[in-house]
Amino acid sequence: MSLTRKVIYIAIGLVILLGLNQVFEHGLGDFQINGYYARIVNLIGIAITLAVSLNLINGLAGQFSLGHAGFMAVGGYSATYVTVFHGQQIAGLIGSSLGEVAGSALVMPISLVVGAIAAAAAGLVVGVPSLRLKGDYLAIVTLGFGEIIRVIILNIPAVGGATGFTNTTPITNFFWIFSMAILTIIIVANIRSSTFGRALSAIREDEIAAEAMGINTTRYKVMAFVISAALAGVAGGLSGQLFANPLNPQNLNFVKSIEVIVMIVLGGIGSITGAVFGAATITILPEALRDVDRQFPGMRMVIYSLLLILLMIFRPQGLLGRKEFSLDWFRRKKAAPAPPAAGGDTDV
Amino acid sequence: MNLDAAPSILGAIVVTMGSMAICAGIGIIIERFAYRPVRQHSRLTSLITAIGVSLLLEYGGQVVFTANPRFFPQMIRSETYTVGPVQITNQSLLIIVVSIILMFGLEFIVHKTKIGKAMRAVSHNLSVAKLMGINTDFVIAFTFALGSALAAAAGVMVALAIPKIDPLMGLMTGLKAFVAAVLGGIGSIPGAMLGGMIIGLMETWIGSTSYSTYRDAVAFGVLILILIVRPSGIMGSTTTEKV
Numbered sequence: 001m002s003l004t005r006k007v008i009y010i011a012i013g014l015v016i017l018l019g020l021n022q023v024f025e026h027g028l029g030d031f032q033i034n035g036y037y038a039r040i041v042n043l044i045g046i047a048i049t050l051a052v053s054l055n056l057i058n059g060l061a062g063q064f065s066l067g068h069a070g071f072m073a074v075g076g077y078s079a080t081y082v083t084v085f086h087g088q089q090i091a092g093l094i095g096s097s098l099g100e101v102a103g104s105a106l107v108m109p110i111s112l113v114v115g116a117i118a119a120a121a122a123g124l125v126v127g128v129p130s131l132r133l134k135g136d137y138l139a140i141v142t143l144g145f146g147e148i149i150r151v152i153i154l155n156i157p158a159v160g161g162a163t164g165f166t167n168t169t170p171i172t173n174f175f176w177i178f179s180m181a182i183l184t185i186i187i188v189a190n191i192r193s194s195t196f197g198r199a200l201s202a203i204r205e206d207e208i209a210a211e212a213m214g215i216n217t218t219r220y221k222v223m224a225f226v227i228s229a230a231l232a233g234v235a236g237g238l239s240g241q242l243f244a245n246p247l248n249p250q251n252l253n254f255v256k257s258i259e260v261i262v263m264i265v266l267g268g269i270g271s272i273t274g275a276v277f278g279a280a281t282i283t284i285l286p287e288a289l290r291d292v293d294r295q296f297p298g299m300r301m302v303i304y305s306l307l308l309i310l311l312m313i314f315r316p317q318g319l320l321g322r323k324e325f326s327l328d329w330f331r332r333k334k335a336a337p338a339p340p341a342a343g344g345d346t347d348v
Numbered sequence: 349m350n351l352d353a354a355p356s357i358l359g360a361i362v363v364t365m366g367s368m369a370i371c372a373g374i375g376i377i378i379e380r381f382a383y384r385p386v387r388q389h390s391r392l393t394s395l396i397t398a399i400g401v402s403l404l405l406e407y408g409g410q411v412v413f414t415a416n417p418r419f420f421p422q423m424i425r426s427e428t429y430t431v432g433p434v435q436i437t438n439q440s441l442l443i444i445v446v447s448i449i450l451m452f453g454l455e456f457i458v459h460k461t462k463i464g465k466a467m468r469a470v471s472h473n474l475s476v477a478k479l480m481g482i483n484t485d486f487v488i489a490f491t492f493a494l495g496s497a498l499a500a501a502a503g504v505m506v507a508l509a510i511p512k513i514d515p516l517m518g519l520m521t522g523l524k525a526f527v528a529a530v531l532g533g534i535g536s537i538p539g540a541m542l543g544g545m546i547i548g549l550m551e552t553w554i555g556s557t558s559y560s561t562y563r564d565a566v567a568f569g570v571l572i573l574i575l576i577v578r579p580s581g582i583m584g585s586t587t588t589e590k591v
Binding site: 062064129130132133135136137139140141143144145147148151152154155258261265269296297298299301302304305306307308309312313316 | 523561572575576
């Protein structure tokens with residue numbers, strides 16, 4: 001794709017997103033979107049960012065991390081901290097040179113960048129020691145780090161401690177959520193088709209063989225982990241500023257990490273399309289089951305766990321396996337009626 | 349059995365044995381229907397299945413028994429012994445003695461019996477064990493029964509020490525049990541016990557200082573340290589991966 005074409009695509013994309021944002025936030029003439037549905041759509045966007053970013057480390061690199069909620073918490077708290085305590089300053093500073101509208105609009109991306117950097121730093125600290133481990137050990141250590149992060153946040157009174165981060169201003173909107181979701185998809189898709197991505201696939205298939213081929217496995221694993229953490233931080237920053245009072249360490253424990261795992265396992269470990277599909281399904285599912293969960297508290301988790309077990313028994317590669325959505329799906333159908341099933345390999 | 353009104357050692361033994369038998373049965377059922385179908389798949393598949401099973405038991409329990417904590421009957425009348433500056437209740441003493449007996453029992457089964465030898469062989473190499481005529485399915489099912497029964501015994505002892513029980517009581521404890529096993533060295537039974545004692549003592553100690561709110565982070569902090577310094581654990585042996 002030439003540069004001009006890229007710029008045109010990006011411009012069209014931004015215009016579409018801004019238009020949809022207008023519709024979602026303010027309605028179109030008499031037409032108003034039900035606030036409840038708009039909220040679910042926003043949550044799906046955040047879940048997509050989370051799931052696709054986790055797919056980078058769990059799916060592409062094959063390193064089973066269970067600490068995603070921890071990075072989400074780091075990113076969310078840092079971003080919200082920036083907005084709450086320095087938002088006015090930033091808006092004033094940028095507003096004085098670029099105008100007031102730009103000033104208040106740019107608080108959000110700046111807070112997200114801060115959140116991403118903080119989460120990336122946490123990812124580096126966690127990744128370097130834990131990525132020397134494999135399988136169950138890695139899962140438990142990342143889970144442990146997630147819990148440590150949560151306990152540390154619980155003990156910081158400036159961000160609310162156990163009561164959660166109150167007095168936040170909801171500045172997240174449809175535009176930011178979906179531009180970040182699309183950005184995450186583009187980043188992960190590009191990584192996948194790069195040398196870096198090939199190296200990660202090699203590590204996933206056989207780490208010893210990859211090392212013998214001259215791949216610096218530790219370096220690539222840590223890089224993937226840090227990028228994944230940074231994107232989780234962005235998702236945290238978005239969800240932290242979505243409602244007036246959403247950040248609470250209790251909601252960012254390892255159950256949240258498992259929820260993201262269910263998303264990517266459902267869609268297919270390693271497939272970006274699968275992660276998007278899983279994110280949407282797992283976000284809508286509890287809403288559909290709201291009445292059941294109210295009657296039997298814990299039912300949501302029972303359904304998640306049954307889903308995990310049944311998937312592992314009957315379709316361990318997930319619904320989509322490693323297949324990706326592409327326009328070829330429609331083209332190939334005309335040329336050859338039966339495309340070969342590519343989801344057969346289970347050796348994740 | 350109305351143990352609350354009339355505490356008795358015999359009653360306590362019946363209760364413990366009963367819950368161990370029930371959990372052994374549940375362990376066999378879970379192994380048969382959840383783990384056996386995924387055994388030929390990758391380790392990641394069994395890991396995800398294990399997470400699923402654990403959550404299913406915990407939250408399934410919450411749906412069945414509700415999330416409200418219940419009181420566990422005081423099966424043994426509490427008495428406190430004082431030896432010099434040390435104070436200990438008969439319950440704590442009993443818990444220590446029972447866990448030491450269970451540890452030696454397990455050590456005996458794993459190292460001195462035929463089934464134990466088969467367990468070690470299966471753990472070492474499943475396919476070769478099968479070729480040597482070991483009924484691997486039975487051995488794995490037996491291991492699950494044994495592990496579940498021991499977990500049940502641990503559950504009863506926890507309830508004896510802290511008589512407030514709820515379906516999620518094992519969530520953190522189970523994770524910390526894994527930490528203790530890694531700390532002691534996976535595969536070493538005395539190591540697991542040592543690891544458990546170290547974690548327990550450290551948590552109690554932190555809980556008594558002004559950093560008590562960090563209590564839950566201690567076990568994981570220890571785990572991370574041990575994995576950096578000595579990944580094979582205190583009493584474990586290092587194994588190199590062969591290609």
